[in-house]
Amino acid sequence: MADGTPPIVEALGLAKTYKGRRGDRTEAVKDLSLDCREGEVFGLLGPNGAGKTTTLRMLSTVLSPTAGTARIAGHDVVEEPDRVRAAIGFLSGNTGLYPRLSPREVLTYFGRLHGLDDGRIAARIDELAGLFDMGGFLDKRCDALSSGMRQKVNVARTALHDPRVLILDEPTVGLDVLASRTIVEFVRRCREEGRCVIFSTHIMGEVSRLCDRLAIIHKGRVQFLGTLDELRERSGQDVEEAFVQVLETAT
Amino acid sequence: MKPRIVSVIARKELRDVLRDRRTLFFMMLLPIVVMPLLMLGISKFAMKQSQQKQTRVLDVAADPFAVNTLKALAQEWTDANWKALMLAQGETTFEAMGGLEGLKRLTSFGEATEADAALDLGAIFRATAEMSDAQRELLTDARAIAKLVTQTVFVDPADLEATGALAQGVEIPDDLPPVLADERVTLAIQSKEVAAAIALPTDAFATLEEAEASVPFHVLYDSSQSLSEEAHDRVTDFLDVVNRFQLRLRLREASLSDGFAEPLALERANVATASRRVQAVLGGLLPYLLFAFCFFGALYPALDVTAGEKERFTMETLLLGPVSRLEIALGKFVVVFLAAIVAAVLTTTSMVVSFTYGILPPEMASAFEIEFQPLALALTGSLVLPVAALYSALLLAVGLYARSFKEAQSYTVPLQFILILPMMVSLLPDLEADSHLAWIPFVNISMLMKELLKGNYLWGFYTITLVSTLVLTVGALLGAAWMFKRESVMLRS
Incomplete structure (x- = not known):
């Protein structure tokens, strides 16, 4: 982590309000600001419905904020969504793989959409196949893969075009220990390579092992923003207790 | 808009769609196998019935x-x-x-x-x-x-x-x-x-x-x-x-x-040759069948690449690519359009082949001696393109709007009536090709095809039909591209 470098991800007063059919409004995210730097693993924590996924979707340009804005790699998510998308890799429970295509075909497709030439794509697929141990199933149809295999392919997809920022929404949810470990290793490796990784999780162990800094979101707002040590200091206890304490005192 | 990206999307969709059994069934199997068998079966049955009636x-x-x-x-x-x-x-x-x-x-x-x-x-x-x-x-x-x-x-x-x-x-x-x-x-x-x-x-x-x-x-x-x-x-x-x-x-x-x-005796003389009479009947029937198959050919791919993608959670993955929404819409459109054309061509071919070699006894087929003029056939064929385009664009928009494949299918049932029924006007014997009909979508194409097959070249009608259908297609396509930008539509669940 390099302090002093300008943040590569910067959210300023992000807000998202959903309008219901009868005119009722749900404020999923209110006035959320945060920043992350290259070489940093940033954790996003919060209970279900806190607004984590909405925040990550706004950062990835899938959703547009109703107020505030965010800049990623110098591009505004509202003004230049194409450039933002070129600079990030995004994974969530809603980013599936084409069941009738093989991992190799899926990766090739997204590589081409990102403007990579076929030679480069093939090299990257080889590289990632080694990293995620995908060699055995690269040419099977995705609908024949286990959820762990699929998640590996999906993470490989986010990394394929060498993005400077990776946004991973609960990347290890529902995975067994081995698959989770592969992904945790990958996040670590990204940090070493100087990328910025933002990921949300419910697993405190992952937070302790990986995060340089974290934000705890509850009721659509950032309730805590700082390093792990700062969080521990605040309560004098372990991360999980500190997390619960933040939620209980949330405004 | 980058044509290369449109082509990347189209090629991927084509591969994906060709691995879908439903699409293959409606695009290929239905016209190539089921249709001729069905027609053969029905005509054999009708022939047998009539023979039985004659000899009973x-x-x-x-x-x-x-x-x-x-x-x-x-x-x-x-x-x-x-x-x-x-x-x-x-x-x-x-x-x-x-x-x-x-x-x-x-x-x-x-x-x-x-x-x-x-x-x-x-x-x-x-x-x-x-x-x-x-x-x-x-x-x-x-x-x-x-x-x-x-x-x-x-x-x-x-x-x-x-x-x-x-x-x-x-x-x-x-x-x-x-x-x-x-x-x-x-x-x-x-x-x-x-x-x-x-x-x-x-x-x-x-x-x-x-x-x-x-x-x-x-x-x-x-x-x-x-x-x-x-x-x-x-x-x-x-x-x-x-x-x-x-x-x-x-x-x-x-x-x-x-x-x-018999105070008054009717003496009639018909200027239409037998061939022209058959052409009038076929000209009425052909558009209807052709467009129905065009529609069904486009239906499944259109829903598969839209509502199907939403259902499989791949839509969001695609929307995360650094590509414009118009490029995505166009890429998908190309594939649906191709499927519609393939279905239409296969239907026509299999109909012609089964008529010529199966359904009618050889001497009866030769008695008909249908001779369409090449220009009429070429112009008629050219009308399949705007129809396929309009169907594809409309079905894409409908598929995009739906949350799931099932929901999309439920929308397409009334759509089938709206889109295919106007084609049936060509079956109405009394309707003449007035120029104001040229402005009514689908009705115009259906009427025009009937007239063309009869050998009447209505160039003004043809131009209006082509231009108005093209305008509608572009409109529907832009509508689909606009929907890709609407998160309330794309992320509806």
Whole structure:
């Protein structure tokens, strides 16, 4: 982590309000600001419905904020969504793989959409196949893969075009220990390579092992923003207790 | 917009869609295999039905006197027309109609069999196509005479086995001659022992001679049974022929001309050749079938690449690519459009092939000798493109709007009516291609195709149709691209 470098991800007063059919409004995210730097693993924590996924979707340009804005790699998510998308890799429970295509075909497709030439794509697929141990199933149809295999392919997809920022929404949810470990290793490796990784999780162990800094979101707002040590200091206890304490005192 | 990205998306969608069994079924299997089989099956069935109707031997209850009177009437007609029949036979293959053989048997009062009456429909078709109207009428009359007399087994009412009670709703009509008033006759018709019963008064010939009053020819039948109805029709046709013949005899006897009983005679002349008449029918039918298959060809790919993607959670993955929404819409459009075109081409080809080599007997197909002009065919073919484009764009928009494949399918049911029904206007014989119709989507294409196949080149109509359909397609495509930008539509769940 390099302090002093300008943040590569910067959210300023992000807000998202959903309008219901009868005119009722749900404020999923209110006035959320945060920043992350290259070489940093940033954790996003919060209970279900806190607004984590909405925040990550706004950062990835899938959703547009109703107020505030965010800049990623110098591009505004509202003004230049194409450039933002070129600079990030995004994974969530809603980013599936084409069941009738093989991992190799899926990766090739997204590589081409990102403007990579076929030679480069093939090299990257080889590289990632080694990293995620995908060699055995690269040419099977995705609908024949286990959820762990699929998640590996999906993470490989986010990394394929060498993005400077990776946004991973609960990347290890529902995975067994081995698959989770592969992904945790990958996040670590990204940090070493100087990328910025933002990921949300419910697993405190992952937070302790990986995060340089974290934000705890509850009721659509950032309730805590700082390093792990700062969080521990605040309560004098372990991360999980500190997390619960933040939620209980949330405004 | 980068064409390279559109092509990347289109190629991927094509590969994806071609691995979908439903799409393959609707795009390829349905037109190539199912359609011809279905058409072949239906036409064979219809042919068989018609053949059966032509050759069917019916049982009719009639006392020996009525049978003899009937045969005598038939004999009188045959004797008077023998020479003309022989002439007609010389020029045609009347033999194939079983008519003359049947009539010949009248003299020997031979028994009719189904094998005797076996028909060669193809030969009849070819033969009648070459005949003059008078010859055709003569042969039709001969057939009507032969059918009642030789393709009927007459059963004496005294020999009927019928027992039981009359069914509900069956009543014995009043004023029947004694032969038919017997309850057993009605029972026999009801139980299908006989198809109908006929009766003639014993003084029939005397009454005919006097020429003062009509001879009552009674037929008892049950119009709720198809065979009975057919027996009734045979009697009616027979009587029509005999009546015309007897009338002519009476006129001659009274030294009156044929015109005496027919103050005005219709003389018609048709400028349309047989080929043109067939073209008019096909021109009406073809657009409807073509567009229906175009629609079904586009349907599954369109929903698969839109609602299907949403359902499989791959839409969001795609939206995360650094590509514009218009590029995505266009890439998907290309594939759906291709599927629609392939389905349309396959349908037409398989229809033509199955018509030529399967459905119609060779001699009947050659009797039609349909010769469409190459320009008409080319222009007609060119109309498939805008239709496929408009269908594809509309279906894409609908598929995008839906949350799931199922929801999309439920939208497309009413859409099928809205999109395919206007195509059926080409089946309406009375609608003419007015220029204001050129502005009504789908109706214009359907009308135009019909006119083109008839050989009428309506260039103004063609231009308006093409331009208006193109404008609508672009509109629908932009609508689809706009929907890709709407998170409320794309992320609806």
